[in-house]
Amino acid sequence: MSIDTLSTTLSALAHPARRAILTRLAEGETTVKELSAPLDMSGPAVSRHLRVLERAGLISRRKEAQWRPCRLEAEPLAEVAAWAVGFREAWDASFDRLDAYLEHLKGQEKRNDDSR
Amino acid sequence: MTTQGRTGATEYAITSDTEVTITRVFDAPKRVIWDAWTSCEHLPNWMLGPEGWTMPICEIDLRPGGALRMVWRRTDATEMEITGVYREVEPPERLVYVESWQGDWPETTDTLLLSETDGKTTATVTIRYVSKEARDAALATGGIEGLSRGFDRLDDYLPTLG
Numbered sequence: 001m002s003i004d005t006l007s008t009t010l011s012a013l014a015h016p017a018r019r020a021i022l023t024r025l026a027e028g029e030t031t032v033k034e035l036s037a038p039l040d041m042s043g044p045a046v047s048r049h050l051r052v053l054e055r056a057g058l059i060s061r062r063k064e065a066q067w068r069p070c071r072l073e074a075e076p077l078a079e080v081a082a083w084a085v086g087f088r089e090a091w092d093a094s095f096d097r098l099d100a101y102l103e104h105l106k107g108q109e110k111r112n113d114d115s116r
Numbered sequence: 117m118t119t120q121g122r123t124g125a126t127e128y129a130i131t132s133d134t135e136v137t138i139t140r141v142f143d144a145p146k147r148v149i150w151d152a153w154t155s156c157e158h159l160p161n162w163m164l165g166p167e168g169w170t171m172p173i174c175e176i177d178l179r180p181g182g183a184l185r186m187v188w189r190r191t192d193a194t195e196m197e198i199t200g201v202y203r204e205v206e207p208p209e210r211l212v213y214v215e216s217w218q219g220d221w222p223e224t225t226d227t228l229l230l231s232e233t234d235g236k237t238t239a240t241v242t243i244r245y246v247s248k249e250a251r252d253a254a255l256a257t258g259g260i261e262g263l264s265r266g267f268d269r270l271d272d273y274l275p276t277l278g
Contacts, residue, residue: 097161
């Protein structure tokens with residue numbers, strides 16, 4: 001995933017209503033009408049947010065049904081999650097530490113060789 | 117994914133509907149990396165994640181069907197635990213194990229592959245979820261909930277996106 005895709009995803013996530021929509025969709029497919037009630041937003045306002053999410057590839061909408069149910073597409077979140085939360089931080093930190101630890105082991109080996 | 121020779125940088129990739137792959141090159145032979153990855157003598161020295169965590173418990177029975185358990189503890193006494201079972205153990209190249217975090221996180225099958233060129237080792241870790249739905253659920257709940265914490269930092273970052 002390119003940095004541009006990551007930027008698009010981050011921009012799409014940068015609104016509390018859109019994050020609330022994604023959180024709701026994580027429970028399953030739903031309609032604009034069902035989304036607008038708990039958000040206390042009009043249908044058109046919800047639709048505007050859905051378009052942003054759809055352009056970012058974070059949701060898809062079925063075309064065949066008249067009420068066009070929305071579903072979560074979590075794929076772009078993988079890179080964001082890896083970037084923003086513990087996942088990536090944890091691996092990076094561990095691997096950096098392994099680099100240092102390998103140096104330490106090499107030093108130990110060298111000392112053992114020298115003392116032979 | 118040819119990162120051979122370039123140490124110090126981790127690569128992350130979505131390699132299929134159910135997989136995430138992490139790649140890193142280390143400046144050591146694969147035998148050394150294998151030991152570092154499969155021995156409780158070494159693991160608590162490095163597989164610690166962010167600053168502030170230790171691994172007070174490490175239990176490894178390195179054979180197909182053997183169990184693994186690691187417990188991490190933070191300075192504020194918060195604990196995280198992984199338990200799992202080794203499926204394939206082929207030193208010093210290939211390790212497959214099933215693992216799960218405590219709580220509702222879905223089980224994953226993780227594969228570690230080690231390949232060595234000119235004394236440097238490429239480690240490829242593939243984390244496979246049981247289904248696309250399981251991966252998406254993990255990303256959606258973990259990702260979004262985690263993100264709401266991370267958004268404080270994003271507030272500073274977003275204006276730079278233009």
